[in-house]
Amino acid sequence: MSEQQRSSKTRGYEMRKRAEDMGRTRQRIVEAAVHLHGTAGPAATSIAAIAERAGVTRLTVYRHFPDETALFQACSGHWLSQQQLPQPEAWGVIGDPVDRLTAGLADLYRFYRAGEQMLTLVSRDLHAAPDSIRKAWEARNRRYVEVLADAWPPTDEPARRAVIGHAAAFSTWCSLCREQGLTDREAVEVMVTLVGAVSNRPGHKAEPHARY
Numbered sequence: 001m002s003e004q005q006r007s008s009k010t011r012g013y014e015m016r017k018r019a020e021d022m023g024r025t026r027q028r029i030v031e032a033a034v035h036l037h038g039t040a041g042p043a044a045t046s047i048a049a050i051a052e053r054a055g056v057t058r059l060t061v062y063r064h065f066p067d068e069t070a071l072f073q074a075c076s077g078h079w080l081s082q083q084q085l086p087q088p089e090a091w092g093v094i095g096d097p098v099d100r101l102t103a104g105l106a107d108l109y110r111f112y113r114a115g116e117q118m119l120t121l122v123s124r125d126l127h128a129a130p131d132s133i134r135k136a137w138e139a140r141n142r143r144y145v146e147v148l149a150d151a152w153p154p155t156d157e158p159a160r161r162a163v164i165g166h167a168a169a170f171s172t173w174c175s176l177c178r179e180q181g182l183t184d185r186e187a188v189e190v191m192v193t194l195v196g197a198v199s200n201r202p203g204h205k206a207e208p209h210a211r212y
Contacts, residue, residue: 026064026074028054033075038118042072043125069130076133079118086111088147097151101192104148105167109184112173119170144168152199163198167191 032053036045050071051058065071086107094100112119126134145165152160166172176187 022064025054025056025060029056029061029064029071030074030078033071034079037075038079038121041121041125043128069132072130072133076136083111083115086144088144092147092150095151097153098192098196100151101148101164101167101195102188104144105188105191106184108144108168109173109177109187112170113177113184116174116178120174123170141168157199160195160198163191163195167195 029050032050033045036049036053040049047058047061051061054061061071065074086104088104091100091104091107094103122129122137126137129137145161145168148168149161149164172191173184173187176182176190177184182190
């Protein structure tokens with residue numbers, strides 16, 4: 001092997017090692033941010049605290065994440081990748097509106113219970129999150145409601161959609177299951193019954209698929 005070949009091989013090794021080191025440093029920063037967001041909350045998490053927990057300088061944090069949005073996105077993506085996320089696509093193939101609502105709320109409440117600590121702090125501090133993170137959170141919630149509501153026959157029924165939105169909210173799960181002590185299954189049954197009551201209230205034509 002010539003000197004030039006040895007030099008090229010050495011440079012290639014050094015570049016790979018540097019990239020690996022940078023990747024590990026980035027991962028430590030992301031994991032530090034996730035930990036602090038899930039314990040202190042995003043609003044109380046400073047770059048200095050993240051740097052300290054990750055064992056790096058603030059400058060290093062900024063080198064990997066030049067702004068708050070980039071750091072939030074990496075933190076959110078890492079946490080979500082470790083969760084069993086709700087599957088609205090699976091609910092959407094269920095034709096019966098009651099069955100779809102039951103399956104969807106069960107899936108959501110399972111997710112809320114598993115991610116309760118992080119979801120509690122993030123929802124509390126959502127005002128402090130970058131616009132892109134807040135909009136993504138709101139878009140996911142709208143998607144859940146749309147899939148659940150679209151199973152019902154098309155009528156001008158804003159009250160029913162509002163109740164479905166209430167049923168799908170994390171705050172509703174917290175109220176029913178944490179504050180009032182219901183199980184997830186009991187909470188689902190209560191919310192499904194409530195949606196049915198709104199659909200079949202006096203003066204409103206009963207939905208042909210509702211089964212209450």
